[in-house]
Amino acid sequence: MNHVSENGQCCPPFDPAPWADKEVVWHDKLFIKDTIPQFLHVPLPGIFARTVERMWNALGTAEAAPDMKDFLMLAHDPSPWKSELYMSATKEVPDTENVRLTGTFLTKVFDGPYDAASSWIKDMDAYAGSKGKEVIRYYFYYTTCPGCAKICGHNYTVAFAQVK
Numbered sequence: 186m187n188h189v190s191e192n193g194q195c196c197p198p199f200d201p202a203p204w205a206d207k208e209v210v211w212h213d214k215l216f217i218k219d220t221i222p223q224f225l226h227v228p229l230p231g232i233f234a235r236t237v238e239r240m241w242n243a244l245g246t247a248e249a250a251p252d253m254k255d256f257l258m259l260a261h262d263p264s265p266w267k268s269e270l271y272m273s274a275t276k277e278v279p280d281t282e283n284v285r286l287t288g289t290f291l292t293k294v295f296d297g298p299y300d301a302a303s304s305w306i307k308d309m310d311a312y313a314g315s316k317g318k319e320v321i322r323y324y325f326y327y328t329t330c331p332g333c334a335k336i337c338g339h340n341y342t343v344a345f346a347q348v349k
Contacts, residue, residue, distance in 0.1 A: 196333040197253045201294040204326075204343045206312075209292060213285040216259070216271040217243060217278050225265045226302070240272045240281070247278040259324040259345060271324070290324075290345045291316065297340060299327070309346045318348035 219240055221232045237258070244250040251257075251273050259271040277283045291313055295305045306323060313320045326343040334340035 196329040197256075198337070199328040199339075199341050201296075201341055201343075204292045205294045207292045208316075209290045209345070211286050211288060211290065213287055215274045215277070216257075216284050216286060217249075217274050217281040218272075218284045219270050219282070221268050221270065223262070223266060223268050226262055226268075228268060236270060237272075240270065243278050243281050244272060244274055247274075247276070249274040249276045249278050251275050257326055259326050261322065261324045288347045289318075289349075290347050291318065291320075292346075293344050295342045295344060297342075299340075299342070302342075305342070305344050309344050313346050313348050316348075318346075320346045321349055322347040 217240055219236050221228050221236050223229060240258075241250070255273065257271075257273040261269045261271070263269060271284065271286070274283070291309070293305075293309060293312055295301065295308075302325065305325075309323065310320055324345040324347070326345065328341045328343065329337065329339075331340075
């Protein structure tokens, strides 16, 4: 994740097509999990980057990092004061919290600032309703860091709505 391309991007290019308006079913999909404090859904300065780096290093040390094409890092905010980060793994990672997600998820791709998440949730609620589903939890996949979003001209986020 620290590799910088010729155009200055550290994040891999993102193709929104595979995630646009999809239904994804996971059975025990493996992730490592960590939490970060935040203030009104905004991570405290520097903590997000340090946590992501620590998680990525744990995956690397355990040789559990997925290919970049399969990489996912999901964020779930159970409250305005805490965020849970989930990073996909290919096997269990020692000295981390290993979790498995199971369920059906509807996905939509959004392009815009992170503070638009409340409108994305409204869009996802309507989308789920149009499919006859009820949302039970939201996860967001922020596909690029702010610097790479500026370079590529897009700030893609994939909303994952776990539904029943």
